[in-house]
Amino acid sequence: MKARKRERRRYAKPGHETYVFRLFVAGNESNSSQARRNLERICEEHIKGHHKIDVVDVLKDAAAVPKNNVVVTPTLILIKPLPKVIVLGNLNDAKQVLAALRLTGDER
Amino acid sequence: MAKSKRRAQGRDAGGPQKRRKELPKVSTGIAGLDLVLGGGLPAGRVTLLSGGPGSGKSIIGLQCLLHGADAGQPGILVMFEERAAAIRQNASSRGWDLARLEKKNKLYLMDARLDPEAVISGEFSIKGLLAILDQRIKAMRAKLILVDAADALLHLYDSPLRERRELYALHEWLLDRGLTAILTVKTVPQEEAPSRYAFMDFMADCVIHVDQRVTAQITTRRLRVIKYRGSGYGRNEYPFLIDENGINIIPITSNVLQHRAPGPKMSSGQAWLDEVLAGGYKSGTSILIAGTAGAGKTTLACVFTRAACLRGERVLYLNFEESAESMVSNMLSPGITLQPLIKTGTLVVQSYLPEAMGVEEHLFHALKDLDEFQPRHVVVDAISACKRMGSDQAAFDYLMRILNVCKERGITCIYINQTAGLDIVEEISGIGVSSIIDTIILLRNLPIGGSVVRQLIVMKSRGSKHSEQFHEFRITDRGMDPVKA
Numbered sequence: 001m002k003a004r005k006r007e008r009r010r011y012a013k014p015g016h017e018t019y020v021f022r023l024f025v026a027g028n029e030s031n032s033s034q035a036r037r038n039l040e041r042i043c044e045e046h047i048k049g050h051h052k053i054d055v056v057d058v059l060k061d062a063a064a065v066p067k068n069n070v071v072v073t074p075t076l077i078l079i080k081p082l083p084k085v086i087v088l089g090n091l092n093d094a095k096q097v098l099a100a101l102r103l104t105g106d107e108r
Numbered sequence: 109m110a111k112s113k114r115r116a117q118g119r120d121a122g123g124p125q126k127r128r129k130e131l132p133k134v135s136t137g138i139a140g141l142d143l144v145l146g147g148g149l150p151a152g153r154v155t156l157l158s159g160g161p162g163s164g165k166s167i168i169g170l171q172c173l174l175h176g177a178d179a180g181q182p183g184i185l186v187m188f189e190e191r192a193a194a195i196r197q198n199a200s201s202r203g204w205d206l207a208r209l210e211k212k213n214k215l216y217l218m219d220a221r222l223d224p225e226a227v228i229s230g231e232f233s234i235k236g237l238l239a240i241l242d243q244r245i246k247a248m249r250a251k252l253i254l255v256d257a258a259d260a261l262l263h264l265y266d267s268p269l270r271e272r273r274e275l276y277a278l279h280e281w282l283l284d285r286g287l288t289a290i291l292t293v294k295t296v297p298q299e300e301a302p303s304r305y306a307f308m309d310f311m312a313d314c315v316i317h318v319d320q321r322v323t324a325q326i327t328t329r330r331l332r333v334i335k336y337r338g339s340g341y342g343r344n345e346y347p348f349l350i351d352e353n354g355i356n357i358i359p360i361t362s363n364v365l366q367h368r369a370p371g372p373k374m375s376s377g378q379a380w381l382d383e384v385l386a387g388g389y390k391s392g393t394s395i396l397i398a399g400t401a402g403a404g405k406t407t408l409a410c411v412f413t414r415a416a417c418l419r420g421e422r423v424l425y426l427n428f429e430e431s432a433e434s435m436v437s438n439m440l441s442p443g444i445t446l447q448p449l450i451k452t453g454t455l456v457v458q459s460y461l462p463e464a465m466g467v468e469e470h471l472f473h474a475l476k477d478l479d480e481f482q483p484r485h486v487v488v489d490a491i492s493a494c495k496r497m498g499s500d501q502a503a504f505d506y507l508m509r510i511l512n513v514c515k516e517r518g519i520t521c522i523y524i525n526q527t528a529g530l531d532i533v534e535e536i537s538g539i540g541v542s543s544i545i546d547t548i549i550l551l552r553n554l555p556i557g558g559s560v561v562r563q564l565i566v567m568k569s570r571g572s573k574h575s576e577q578f579h580e581f582r583i584t585d586r587g588m589d590p591v592k593a
């Protein structure tokens with residue numbers, strides 16, 4: 001119930017908060033590059049100017065992996081606004097990603 | 109791909125090799141399991157360990173890993189289900205200090221639990237996990253890896269095809285790094301190799317299945333090696349148990365009778381009985397004392413026990429009928445003092461409740477007692493109580509194993525058996541063990557007139573002359589005295 005309320009509030013004023021993402025990728029491997037592109041596109045289209053994407057390459061920065069409990073790549077973590085959301089995969093299904101990130105209310 | 113092709117070519121070019129090369133193996137640190145596996149796990153290969161919940165697969169894996177770490181082969185534990193903290197705690201309850209090994213860089217725990225709330229959208233791989241593992245492997249020169257609950261990872265994939273692909277990728281990755289790997293996979297009880305993961309059995313070089321089952325209200329754990337490429341292995345199901353020290357497996361390893369020849373005669377503790385036995389018992393043989401309740405079986409065994417202990421020969425008394433205290437106090441009545449022998453350490457009385465555990469556990473305890481105490485003689489009081497370990501078969505297994513071990517080590521083995529009557533030969537012989545018993549002594553109480561007459565007869569004494577008559581005796585406060593006819 002609580003979550004519902006929070007969601008409605010978010011729909012009411014989309015794009016006012018800054019969305020902070022952390023995306024874990026494995027170099028330029030295809031799923032990782034796709035996820036990068038897909039996330040950038042989604043942000044551009046839905047929360048333009050209100051987002052920050054922090055890309056972590058696990059091949060270069062392996063120490064970050066256990067800290068964030070990343071098991072698979074790509075892994076997208078929505079850090080802000082809370083609650084935290086974790087999305088695994090190349091983010092090809094934009095609709096599904098939007099729903100997971102609570103951005104579905106935004107009709108274009 | 110290229111690698112496997114090269115391997116295949118190499119084999120073809122060489123043709124059938126005359127000289128057999130031993131497959132390099134890694135000890136598991138579990139003595140019994142090494143015996144079953146003909147030395148240990150295949151080095152640099154993948155071993156699959158499957159079993160139902162609570163079957164002990166994770167503990168087996170962890171014990172292998174810790175043994176390796178202690179033996180200078182650093183290891184990594186990847187956990188898909190349990191928290192690192194929980195594993196450390198469980199291990200410490202067995203006295204395994206993971207933190208110490210972690211500090212020395214001999215062990216690394218990798219928490220790879222997946223967030224249950226994670227949303228899956230599109231394809232992904234475990235490259236992230238492998239990247240960190242790669243770094244760790246290099247940093248600590250890891251040789252072993254345990255992937256616990258590998259099935260939890262596979263559940264992420266929505267299609268069996270992707271599951272399979274990812275697992276093959278993991279398998280290749282492990283082989284490329286030359287790691288000796290153990291993958292544990294949960295199976296549903298009653299289903300040995302679930303079809304969903306059947307391909308894993310084909311992929312791995314060694315497949316071990318463990319399970320836990322209940323028969324006659326007693327739980328036993330069993331282990332079976334399903335396959336082992338390039339190596340021989342024990343093909344039976346082996347009972348094992350988990351105690352505070354970890355896994356214990358007691359395989360029947362000798363398929364030939366390697367019994368030692370009986371030793372010289374030794375006194376039974378009573379001069380008249382030595383005469384009846386033409387010189388006493390033969391050391392290193394098996395002796396069955398059978399008789400009705402109150403016929404003096406325990407007394408006869410204790411007369412010998414005391415005499416042996418006074419000669420300085422250690423005796424292990426396995427009592428399934430009464431506690432050591434009660435036995436000591438009861439034996440005071442026929443004048444047999446055991447307490448000083450226990451105090452000096454020549455006599456060890458171990459009391460076990462037969463129904464408290466399964467036959468494997470009993471066997472394990474008995475063998476441990478034998479190993480630790482190294483007795484010259486063993487008394488089992490009484491084999492009739494051993495049936496309460498579960499079944500006649502269980503009792504038979506237990507007694508046969510003890511007898512075998514004793515004969516191999518040249519330990520005298522005295523079995524006491526309580527019988528209801530004296531007519532039934534089978535009952536006297538005691539659960540079918542009589543054929544391998546060397547000496548059988550029968551005790552009975554005969555009501556004659558207003559009193560009871562005690563009699564003893566030697567029914568069998570292999571390789572020795574003996575009296576064939578009933579001998580009357582009395583139990584006095586000085587032991588067992590003959591009644592001259």
